Amino acid sequence: MSTSKTVQELNRELARKLVAEGRNNPQSVYAGKFVGIANGQVVAVADNWDELARRLRQVEPDPSKTFGVEVGRDYDVVQEIWGLR
Amino acid sequence: MPRAQWPLLHDRPIIQVILVLVQGGQPLVRNLLADTGAGTAQSGFELLLDEQDCLLCGGIPLQGVVLGGAYVGSYPVYLVQVRIPMLGFDQAVPTVGIPAAPAGFDGIACFQFLNRFTYGNFADPGQFGLEI
Numbered sequence: 001m002s003t004s005k006t007v008q009e010l011n012r013e014l015a016r017k018l019v020a021e022g023r024n025n026p027q028s029v030y031a032g033k034f035v036g037i038a039n040g041q042v043v044a045v046a047d048n049w050d051e052l053a054r055r056l057r058q059v060e061p062d063p064s065k066t067f068g069v070e071v072g073r074d075y076d077v078v079q080e081i082w083g084l085r
Numbered sequence: 086m087p088r089a090q091w092p093l094l095h096d097r098p099i100i101q102v103i104l105v106l107v108q109g110g111q112p113l114v115r116n117l118l119a120d121t122g123a124g125t126a127q128s129g130f131e132l133l134l135d136e137q138d139c140l141l142c143g144g145i146p147l148q149g150v151v152l153g154g155a156y157v158g159s160y161p162v163y164l165v166q167v168r169i170p171m172l173g174f175d176q177a178v179p180t181v182g183i184p185a186a187p188a189g190f191d192g193i194a195c196f197q198f199l200n201r202f203t204y205g206n207f208a209d210p211g212q213f214g215l216e217i
Binding site: 076 | 107120122123124125128129130133143144145146147148149150151152153154155156164166176177178179193195
């Protein structure tokens with residue numbers, strides 16, 4: 001296993017696992033929650049983005065070492081942005 | 086009830102938001118096209134901004150999204166602190182980082198963001214506004 005993963009890679013890897021877990025198990029403890037990750041670990045759980053941002057900044061002020069994910073959201077859905085004509 | 090109104094820009098509705106820079110200095114004022122056709126009430130993101138703005142404001146990286154229509158492909162998303170002082174609004178908002186905003190604007194305020202408020206021209210066809 002590589003030991004040279006960056007903090008962002010570790011964060012994204014954990015986020016992917018949480019999203020998959022939420023998809024496979026709606027009873028997951030994080031289902032429906034906004035989860036904050038810092039330095040490869042879950043450090044905050046909140047009911048909305050604003051609350052999560054406050055908690056994450058308290059734990060890790062450097063945003064490049066943090067990551068957030070909404071567990072239970074289907075991130076594969078294409079979201080349409082109607083174009084200007 | 087607090088209301089914020091802005092003159093149309095290029096004959097289109099806009100809202101004006103304030104972004105606070107991480108490293109201090111003058112806050113960024115951004116004119117966003119108010120576009121109810123951008124996303125849905127449940128899109129999971131509320132604004133589209135130049136990715137550089139998201140980074141300058143210390144945006145927290147979030148899981149990315151896939152867009153179609155005017156923007157096609159996978160895009161990064163950031164949690165960006167957004168202020169609308171006239172409404173007392175100061176919250177972290179999920180924001181898609183895009184390489185270029187629509188010409189003449191600094192980004193897009195999507196339906197999920199506009200839908201937080203009562204929105205419209207409030208009987209003045211030359212303006213667009215938000216009301217809490």
